[in-house]
Amino acid sequence: MVSAQTTSTPPPTIAAKDGRALRPDTAPSDAALALRGLTVSYGQKPAVFSVDASFPANAMSAIIGPNGAGKSTLLKAALGVIPRVSGDVHVFGQPLEIARDRIAYVPQRASVDWDFPTTVIDVVQMGLYRKVGLLGRLSGDMAARARDCLARVGMADFAGRQIGQLSGGQQQRVFLARALAQDADLYLLDEPFAGVDAATERAIIDVLKLLKANGKAVVAVHHDLATVRDYFDHVFLINVRRIAEGPVPTTFTTEALQATYGGRLAATHLDELAIAGGA
């Protein structure tokens, strides 16, 4: 048997600069999102340094870390929203640029001007812009699809509202509906539960669990340590570098959290978490 790829460029196995991880030759194709050696910096200071990560398909994953640990930055760099200094990104085994249509992004709510002249249904239809193109008409099937996505997050009655009239939780749901309209396979969410009411949190988690049940992958930047065990299957702990990664039951431990948060995680805080298997 002749191998076609012997001579050209045998990818060397590179030890990561932090010495803790061996970088795989190729991106694992079974992962929904795989990052290798990802470094992102603002000026000369790396916000994310040489991070390897592999978020499984058909699972809900949380990115966890203290403020300024690079959680949102990691997500944005994985999407190409901000430039990478180094590293590569694979989505379902394909390079990012090829697989972009399979990703939907839910940015932080605070990142936009909510006084913008647009209505709830207009925002949801933004998720369809790639599909309809520049001149395609947004009517019939497409409009029905946007309304359906709005109904899935329980916001059907608000279609005609200007977005500034919504509460924070409602705004977050509209953003989720816009991502749903993209009908993607991988959903990346930046702090979807930040500053939302309990009903919205419930509604969002129900939608996400349904996505997972339909074979989609969900990756969310998450800040509430108390709900990690309830909501997520897989966890990625980051503080500029990768600290730990794996299934929640074995990875989300007291030691790992201590390593992630350092002194910033008070002992009382850890007690509240009641982490099984910790210490």
Next chain:
Amino acid sequence: MQQFLDALLLQAGYNATLVAIGAALLGFAAGASGTFLFLRKRALVSDAVAHATLPGVGIAFIVMVWLGGDGRNLPGLLAGSAVTAWIGLVLIEWITRRTRLAEDAAIGAVLGVFFGLGIVFLTIIQSMSAGRQAGLEGFLLGSTAGMLLEDAVIIAIGGTLAVVATWVMRRPMTLVAFDSDYAAAMGYDVRRIDLWMMGLVLAVTVIGLKLVGLILIVAMLIIPAVTARFWTDRSHRMIWIAGAVGGATGYLGAGLSASAPDLPTGPIIVLVAAAIFVFSLVFAPVRGVLAAVIRRGRFQARVHRRQGLLALAARHPIREPYTLRLLSREGLVRQDGVPTASGRAEAAKVVRDERRWDVAREVHQDAGLAGRYDGLTPIEEVFTADEIAEFDRRLGPPTVVGGA
């Protein structure tokens, strides 16, 4: 007055007619393409771009004279202005992206330097033998004196293209203006879309140079968009409303300036635009100042009424004159502050609703509904009749309000 009507009816002569049609077309194009400039919050970039046209006009004149042609050839001058305006735009973009300077600093630097350079060229041209009657100063504030059919045709073609391009690109431009991170995540090239948007603005600036001049063109780009924002909550409609406002502005302004000798067209157009803007600012149905004042007054009345009724129920004296006036006007209290029968009934209902809310907070802790309590929202708007009946069952029989 008669002259103004003549101008509006295109009866004020060939030149005035050309100017009115040209100004209306330019106004429409500027309003439509300025919409996204405003939504992207980059209004002042267009001011720098407009000022950066001046050196191009000067260079084009010199080059055309040097080549033995007529320096005043309009397409040639406009082509030159477009080149330096584009250089100015790219410079602003480059400075903002590659240095730590913010966009406002880049705008200030480019605007000043390019305008200064342009004035130097104009001064040199003044001293050239061919430059005596060049009339290039007209590009500063616009001039309508020598408006030709050719000029109107340039505006018509360029303006139509700008409006069509704005409409075709409305979705990407909306996305970038509203949520550029999301646009980038979807695979749109945000930088290219921004350049496209500014390119449209540049095109409108260039075709409007002769008529309104480079100093005031920014007003034609921005004021119609800002005005349109008062009348709609949807960005795609803003394009047409801003276009209509801009078109009407140009037409009326040109008519006004033709109605009396020595009224400058460009500045009059801008003043007409300002008048429409002020009208919208005051009278727009939801976002206008008047609507806001009325809304606030109604809200205040609701607060005072509710507080007054709660005070009646608790048998506290009402000291605030406004509250007393409000309640007595409704016949709920007498002039001396003593509640009437209907006042006591209303107060009893208010107190009962407060108790219902207390129960709702206990029962509905998790639902976010009880969180809608703000002291004013009627409980019937939040809970169904069945739920309220359930609250009442838990409350037990009604008690006499203020019963001693």
